[in-house]
Amino acid sequence: MAGKSISFDIAALILLMILFISWYMRKMTEGVSNRLFIIIMGISIAATVFDIVAVTLDNAHSSHTDLLYTAHVGYLMAHYLSAPLHFLFVVSLTDTWHKLRRHIGLQFVLVAPVVIMEIVFVANAANGKIFTVENGYERGPLFWLIYVTTLFYLICDIIYIYTYRKLLSTGKILAISAVIPVGVTAMIVQMLEPHMLVEMFAGAVSLLIISISIQRPEDYVDTFTELMKFSAYINDLKRDYYNDKHVTVIMINIGNYNVIQQLVGFDSATGLLKDIADKLRDINRRLHGYAEIYYLDNGRYRMVLYGKNRVRAEEIAAAVNDELKRNTDFNGLDINLLPFIVLAQCPEEITTFRMLTSFGADFHQRYPYTGKIMRASEVLDHRKMDIQSNIDAIIDRALENNSFMVYYQPIYSIAEKRFVSAEALIRLNDPEHGFISPEDLIVAAERNGTIHKIGEYVFETVCRFIASSEFKALGLDYIEVNLSVAQIMNGDLAESYLKIMEKYHVMPEQINLEITETAAAYAQNVMADNLNRLTKEGISFSLDDYGTGYSNMQRMIGLPLKIIKLDKSFVNEDNDPKIWAFLENTVKMIKDMDMEIVVEGVETREMLDMFVKMECDFIQGYFFSKPIPQSDFVAFIQQANTAKI
DSSP states (O other), X not given: OTTOOOHHHHHHHHHHHHHHHHHHHTTOOOSHHHHHHHHXXXXXXXXXXXXHHHHHHHHXXXXXXXXXXXXXXXXXXXXXHHHHHHHHHHHHHHTOHHHHHTOHHHHHHHHHHHHHHHHHHHHHHHHOSSEEOBTBOEEOTTTHHHHHHHHHHHHHHHHHHHHTGGGSOHHHHHHHHHHHHHHHHHHHHHHHOTTOOOHHHHHHHHHHHHHHHTOOHHHHBOTTTOSBOHHHHHHHHHHHHHTTOOEEEEEEEETTHHHHHHHHOHHHHHHHHHHHHHHHHHHHHHTTOOOEEEEEETTEEEEEEXXXXXXXXXXXXXXXXXXXXXXXXXXXXXXXOOEEEEEEEETTTSOSHHHHHHHHHHHHHHSOOOSSOEEHHHHOOHHHHHHHHTHHHXXXXXXXXXOOEEEEEEEEEXXXXXXXXXXXXXXXXXXXXXXXXXXXXXXXXXXXXXXXXXXXXXXXXXXXXXXXXXXXXXXXXXXXXXXXXXXXXXXXXXXXXXXXXXXXXXXXXXXXXXXXXXXXXXXXXXXXXXXXXXXXXTOEEEEEEETSSOOOHHHHHTSOOSEEEEOGGGOOSSOOHHHHHHHHHHHHHHHHTTOEEEEEOOOSHHHHHHHHHTTOSEEESTTTOOOEEHHHHHHHHHHHTTSOO
C-alpha cells in the first residue's frame, strides 16, 4: 500500500539500537530479567527492520513477492512475539517461575495462543487468511487474531502484576504497566489508520521507560566488581522468601578485609575486590553452578543457587575456599585472605530474610577462623538470630506496653565499708522471646533511634526512685545512669534530663552519668555542650569501660570526669604480673589526677582483697550482687549495710 511512512520505524530503530548498545556497554547481561530484556530488544529490532523493508517494498510496488512476503511475515511474527515475551519479563521480575511450573493447565493456556498463531502464520502461505501480497499487501479475514491474542497477553500482564504486586515496587509497577496503555493506543491507531506505523515506535518508547525505571545498572551493579550489588541481593532474596522459593546461599565474608584496606589503600583494595569477583565468576563458570553472584560491601560476597543447581553448592564453596585461601600476589604484595564461608539452606536452615541478613552481617566476627566451610545449621543460634531479626518490633512493643525494667547493681565503698551507690541498668523480658540481651537491645535502639525514649524512661525511673521515701531510708549517695553515644550527641539531652530532675526534686549530687570510652573518643561540640551544661548544674560524670582501647588520654583529661571505671576485662585471677603492674600504675595515675576508681566485674574474695590493697575506691560485681529489680535491691541494701563486709 503506497503512502505509508517509515519515519516512526526509523526513529524506533535508532532508539532501539542505542538502547541495545548501551545495555551491553553497561554490562547488563546477567540475570534472567536482563537476558529476557535483551531478547525483547532483539526481537523488536528484527520486527522494525522487517517492517521498514516491507513498507519500502510496498511503496515501490515491488514485484518480488517472495521477498515481500518474507518481510511482512517476519515483521508480524517478530512483532507478535513481543507480547508473550513481555509477559515472561513480568514473571521474571516477580521471580515466580516455580509457581508457573506447578500449574500445567495454566502453562497450556499461556502457550496455546503462541502455538496457534505460529500455525496460522505457517498456514498463511497457502491460504492467505492473515495477509496476502500478490496484489499488494492486504489484510486477511483472520488478521484480527493478532490483536486478540496480543490483547490476551496484555490482560495476563495486568492480572499477574496485580496478583504479585507485593513483590514489585510502585516504580516497577508503573513502568511495566505503562507498556499496556502505550501498546493498546498504538495498536488501535494502527488498526484504524494502517498508514500510520506507530506500533514499533510505541514499543521502543515502552522499552526505554522500562530501561530507565527498572533495569537501571546503577541500582543493581556494583561499579568496582561488576557484580550485582547489595540492593539487588536484598530485592532478590526478599522475593525468594516471599515466594517460598528454596535456595542455597554461599556466604563469603573476607574477615581481614578492613586490615587489608588500611594496608594497601582504598584504590588497591577495590582492585582486590574485583580480583576476588573474577575468581568467583571463573569458579561458577567452570563448575557450571549458574549461581547469581553479589557483592554486598566491606569484603562480603554472596553466591545464590536455585533449583537443581543447589546440589553443586558444596563443590563450589570448597573451590572458592581453596582459591581464596591461596596467598595472592597483588600489586607486589603477598596478600593472605581470611575467607569465612557459610553454606546456608534457605528457608530450611535460616527461616526468615531478616535472620539471613542479620546472621550474614557479622558471622566472621563471632566465630574463630578455622579455614573450613561452616554450615548454618551448625553455627546458627536460632533464638539469638530470631531476636536480632525482630529486635525493632520487640523494642516498639516494649515501649508501647511500658514493659522495660530498671535493675540496680550495688556499688561498695572500700573506705566506708558499705554500699553507697548503684548502677541503673535496663532490662527487658519480652513475652514472646524471653530475656533480651542488653547488648542486642542497646545496639538496635541506637540504630533505630529509640535509644532516646529508652534513655529517658530509665532516667525518669531512677529519679522517681531517688525521690521515694524508701530510697532516702537507704542512705545511698547517688545512682549511676548510662548514656550511649547517640544520647550524648542529642542536643536536647541536658534540657530534658534537667526537667526530669526538677519534676522529682532530685539533687544534682544524687545523679552520676556514665559515658563509655567509645563516647569519650568523639570530639563533638554537641557532646561537649551537654557535658559542660550538666556539670555546671552539679551532676558528676564517670568514664565506663576504661581500658577497652578507645581512649585518647589528652581527650580524657579534658572531660569533666569524677570517676573512672576499670573495665572488667582487667579483672581476672590469672595473676599475670604484667597486668597487675599495669593496673597498679593505672590506679596511681588516676588517683594523681584526683579522680575516684570503680572496679567492675569483681567476683571473688581474692579479687576484692587485691583491689583493696591497691587502694581503689569502689567495687562493683557479682561477688556482692548481680543487677537486681528495685524491690530486691532495697531489701539487699537494708540488710547488707547493717553488716560489715
